[in-house]
Amino acid sequence: MNTSKSLEEIADLLLKIASLLMLSGANTERVNLSITRFASVLDCEVFNLTSQKTIILTITDNKTKNSFTRVQNLPPHKIDFSIISAISKASWNAISRQWNFNEISKKIEDIQKQKRYPRYIVLIAVSFSGAGFCNIFGGDYLNMLVAFISTLAGLFVLQFTHKKQFNGYISVFLASLTASMIASTGMFYNLGANPEATLATSILFLVPGVALINSFTDLLDKNVLNGMVRFVHGVMTVLSIALGLFLAMLIFQIK
Template identity: 85%
Template sequence: MNTPKSLEEISDLLLQIASLLMISGANTNRVNTSISRFASVLNCEVFNLTSQKTIILTITDNNTKKSFTRVKNIPPHKIDFAIISRISNASWNAISGQWTFQEISEKIDFIKEQKKYSKYITLIAVSFSGAGFCNIFGGDYLNMLVAFFSTLVGLFVLQLAHKKQFNGYINVFLASFIASMLACTGIIYNIGTNPEATLATSILFLVPGVALINSFTDLLDKNVINGMVRFTHGVMTVLSMALGLFLAMLIFQIK
């Protein structure tokens, strides 16, 4: 059997898993549950304190009762539900198959190396969703076309700002402002039968749904600190969106 050399190796692996789940958008309870499953397979017990930016983890060997504590900073979040699902499935498979340390480590490396959708596919797909929302809100095909391009340009600005490593709330403000400016042209030139629907839906791609949902699930699971942090982050994101929309409407004198 391929066994780890020390508790330090196990703690590094569990911290890597916890960090990967957090940056992918998992709630706190899922993070705690997943690493507890992996720890049980390795005959260890884990105690951890997880926040938005830091994880403190203590692991104890069930045989020797020796403990090891390590702290890890969490990198910027990047939502990826596929990673959360794969790690959750891997944790159950590890228990049923009694995986070794090496098998768990190789599986996590494999999950990390999975290809993601390119930014161009994301741009097109999200833009079509923006156009679809416009149709749901009563927009015609011309309104949907304006919503498509507004969302496309707004998301492109957001991706570019992220690449430049600007503050996250500034990124949202810039994307909201640019998307709203383009949508406002539809109102100014009276494009389509319901140009107001274009303006209302052009910034929906910025709604922090994951942060707000996780905030409530964390609060329900009594992870109060993380719940409040995520709720505050969601509110700040919504305020940044609203500021960009308000400034665009102010420039075009739209009421």
């Protein structure tokens, strides 16, 4: 049943699945497992090299032993756990119900069309986590209000610069500068019981938690290259956060 053309289509579908998972912040082992599962449903064997910016994949038809190779570059990452869970569910359904090619590709197209939460909900929710961090580090409710406002402004700048397609580290730097400037104002006027807590927590929403956790997950799975890439990306982000904070502290002469 598998002609050479459909082998090409299968390779494209598997690449689409792999790149969707990688962009949404899945660890490398999950990407490899998912496309192996989908390939087994389509009666193929798949061998792949997954990295942060490129995926190389060769599929072999189990019956005819024909094979096909394709390379794809990945756009910038954007974490989306809904896509990860939807693809995981689809892979199990594909195995248990023996889906054919068209059913799988239709399901993947549906998953791509899923909507994200509206922008204002994300802004408010993340600002509440900024306030929550401030409480954890011993701030009182006035400090938490300042942390809320600085996180809100910082995330707004981050989203705006992302939309204008700034370099990722530059936009993190600008967001960190904005957030810590507002928090430093609170420290300048000595608002609340513990203004240092506000300054330390106003920038925590930028910390690349998923990249850092995934880097060690990849290292545990012996995907050393991807693990190191994610770790270095995390360290670079932390450096740009610290640069923004450092600049704000210099401007306000905070020791």
